[in-house]
Amino acid sequence: MLNQLNVRARFETRITLLQLSLLLLMLILLSRMVYLQWMQHDGLMLQAEQNRLNVVPILPTRGSIQDRFGEGLAVNHVSYQISMMPERVNDMKKTMAQLIGFMHWSPRQIRRIQKRIKKSRKDRPVLLADKLTWQQIAPLSARLHHLSGIDVKAGTHRYYPYKALTSHLIGYLSLARPEDVRRGFLRSEHVGRSGLERIFEQRLHGVLGNQQEEVDAFNRRVAVLNQSPPRMGENIHLSLNIRLQQAAAKAMKGRTGAVVVMDVHTGEILTLLSTPGIDTNHFTLGLEKEEWSSWLNNPQRPLLNRTVQAAYPPGSTWKMVTAFAGLRHHSQLARGHTRCPGYVQLADRKLRCWKRTGHGKVNIHDALQHSCDVYFYELADQLGMPALRQEALAWGFGKKTGVLLPRESRGHLASPLQQLSHGRKRTWVRGETMITGIGQGQTTVTPIQMARFAAAIANGGDILKPHLELGKAPEIIRHVKVNPDDLKRVREAMYAVANKPGGTAYYRLRHAAWKIAGKTGTAQVVAMSQDDAHKSKVPSEDAHKDHAWFMGYAPYDHPKIAFAIVIEHGGHGGSAAGPVALAMIQELKDEEDQRTQSHAY
């Protein structure tokens, strides 16, 4: 039997002990609550707020790019996208079959889409296809109410209405890459990759807006609390005249080359055409790998912006530089004349004039008008390399023009010093100075440098900074001091090129709408490829044809525009490049007439 008194005493102490334990446990819990609800309150409150609030960015509308008359060159088009919420789809197989029926997806696209669905969360929308036109989406959207879990939404995408015509100038966009994300872009944003889209990225982009939403534990939106709208990007008005660019492109007739037209007083660029171009819409509308590699491997290099990124030997257009140098240094020949027998005899070789029979007695005017090589061989020989080089630098060659376009080339000025420093043991010979004087040899220039040179001749020696923004104040980089009489002589000779019988462009340009002063150039390619690394990639007969140049300004009496045209392997400058100038002048004249007519009414 139980020793009751003993057991009772122990029972009572232990009940008391239990009472105390109860109190202790409750105090432990209470202190934990004080810790969480009082001491940790602020931090945990913040976490509760972060839990329930979700800030969703709203992408800004990108600014458009327009030409000088407001014509859209880069605009935003409405497009549609299809997404799927897998958990809301009743019958995945049937739904997919119907979608395929409506959308005509290729087997590869179908595989890609199915892979994407498999990898995604079931409660989040999965993007199936985007950048669709209304025509593509119409049959599906009519049946949308039969397809649960499928959603069609409207959005915008970048569209370039002039396609290949403006591809180099305008450039294109692509989705933000990891390095852009590090710079603060969102993964879903588009960023300018090349051309003006890249240069004006900051101004075009606009400012992100955001929407503060209350979300539940499953990240479903419960309410919209706050909204700060995005700020649209700036619309950029270019000085470009797209109709002029179209006229130039038409006259190029599919040949490879570049055309630059600029205002002789302001430096505004009116045309900046590089052919062939690419349709940059393919970048936004889903570029196929094959298409991209076909562009990369195309021997005509459609991705190259020839107006600023390619440098060509200037050919006879360079004779103006030699002429100015001669006049500046009061060379006897520049004031006098020489006889052209069709060649110059050097010790070991004959330097030929393009006209085998020779030009006879020529002064500087005749030499420019007829593009006599012998005259300029001799002039260059008298002046020597330093004077020629200095003159070229003065007119802005050998340096970047500073136009706001990516990867501008500076061209190259031939130099005896550089020749030695290149490690080649060959010494500079007299004949090289002479061919430099007619724009052959190692000298290369970009079309935009050449257009600016023409503008400087037209405006009296102002080297302008070419720019693309309408109404921007002109920026004169340097003024080249030229004796007005000397300038007049060169201008008259350039006028004669296009307007006097015997001028190298007379036959093509005599009936131009505006009187043109210009200079043809025919840059020898074969001569170049003898010892230079510049091996042509065009494996055809054309590879040996010369590059055709034509540069100049118009109208002759009161210049407005200057231009430079280069056609790769185009042959003779006057006949190949001249008609492009003719077509552009005609277009400008027509536009002027239209304006005066509309003013008259």
Added chain:
Amino acid sequence: MLTETFQKLDKFLLLCLLLIAALGLIVLYAAVYQGNHAIFQKQCIYWLVGLTVFFIICFVPLRSFALMAWPFYLISLLCLALVPIIGDVHMGARRWLDLGLVSFQPSEMIKWALMLVLAHWFASREPNTWKNFFVAVALCGAPAVLIVMQPDLGTTLVLLFAAIVVLMVAGFAWKWFFGAIAMSPILAYFIWGHLHGYQKQRVLTFIDPQSDPLGAGYHVIQSMIAIGSGGIFGKGFLEGTQVRLHFLPEQHTDFIFSVLAEEAGLLGVTILLSLYALLISRMLSIANHAHTRFGSLLVTGISAIFILYAFVNIGMVSGVLPVVGVPLPFISYGGSALLTMITALGIVMRVSIESKGMIPWQRANNPLV
């Protein structure tokens, strides 16, 4: 007899119960008002049924519970043994027994049965003997091993702690417990070796809930955020964002405490903890003044289970104890848990009624049973 019994009712205990019931229903309403109103209505019905059962039990002589002790214990143990053979698998563990009409967890039943059988065994027996020690070890060990095998670590620990409390007040000297505790590392090692991955994960997550913020620790972190963001006065009735936006898991059952803490703050929490302290303290006082030793031990066992439930549940949702599925007494939604606990409280009330005006069991040579 009816009025006599009603007069003998412990009004303080009843008041505590009703206050907890009211608070519990308000919190439950807040937890489910956005979703399933049926849950709140069902719980109201459970309370009505429960209170009816409670008053009926007040008329059942204590002696009949003593008679039921062994059969109840053996049937519970049998059901427990049947679980691994014919039980249903829920969440990777086999715990439920489906008897056609009702499906229930034998592990829930055995706790109460063990309290009953221990109280019955030690009501008339000397505690500090090897024979009775081994009887106690066998009575606790058999269900404990079966529950560990399910596996359900939480219930096992609750069962063992409650049994230890009963054996303590039954009069076992400390040396018996120290001996058992000295053996426990070996036992723990044995248990750990047999734990399933998800249970090990639960214990590990308990040690550092932040280590796995999207996995097992997610619920505890969200619960702590709910509690902490409530502050001193809470966010207001139906204003808790963690509740409203479903960041709380199981917010009407195991995690209902967080709803109270978020919406009523430290103030509401203090009220609930005080009510629990008063209720259980009153129960221990009833045990102390019980007329029979059986009554004392049974009420102590019931109190121990209540203490453990409340402490483990609140400790778990506030991140000081691992997550084990233990309800918050009288607050968590659930008919069977509520009915079981209210029946237990009815037995406590019956002990109180029978002891009213009687001398506690040590003074006179009154019969022990």
